[in-house]
Amino acid sequence: MTDLTAVLPAFPTQPYVRLLRSLETHHVTTADLVSQDCAEIAKRAQLPLPEVKRLSAAILDALQTSLGIKDAGTEVEPIGSLRTQGRDVLKLWDTISTLDNQLDLALGGGIPAGYVTEVVGER
Template sequence: MTDLLQVLPDFNARPYTHLLPSLDKALITTNDLLTLEAADVAKRAQLPAGELRKLTDALVSALHRSLGFGGEEAAGNSFLAGLGSPEASNSEWGCISTLDEELDAALGGGVPRGYLVEVTGESYSLPFCWLLNCLLRTAWPNQQSTSLPRPYSQPLA
């Protein structure tokens, strides 16, 4: 658990201080706690499995809070909470349009800002061009405005 403060610097470990020395001694990392069964970790560290489950649950909820989804704030602020509502617009959720209405509808309004998205395709150029389009639309929020400086002056050849 020596990596706990690197993974979650604001985590309140006070309720679990009696577990941390044994976890350090057994060389159990935060990743181990999150991915392995509590019974296996309990055997390795010689700790009660119930206490480790409580620590793991606290770690998961702290990770969710640090990433912006989890707890009460998820219902009000999460991008995914608004996908089902028809009144959600691209500007409300900060989506980047793909310029394809069907794809935007499938994505719930476009590509959400602040999320990692993997784009794959048959060739290298198609996903690259699509990604470049999204980047330009992000850097240039209002395409009708000519008073804003353009992100580039020459078209790509």
């Protein structure tokens, strides 16, 4: 886990020292801990599953805090389009029809309004 201090320099590693040594020996990265199944990691590194889950949750919480998604353990208000959901984007989606139903369908309703759009093709 040599990359943990590079990814999260302020992460408190002291409570997890025993886990980190074994994870490093078995080539488990920080990305593995937040993206892979904890049971598989625990089996691979020969560590207790609850401790691996606790470390994984702590790393995920620290990453969310550093990105501004969470504020010291609590959710913060969404930040612009970073937290906009798909249905909200569709409500805001405004298009200009090309007057060709198949082309409009392929473009998701037409040419997006409010954006610079370049239409190109072969001769």
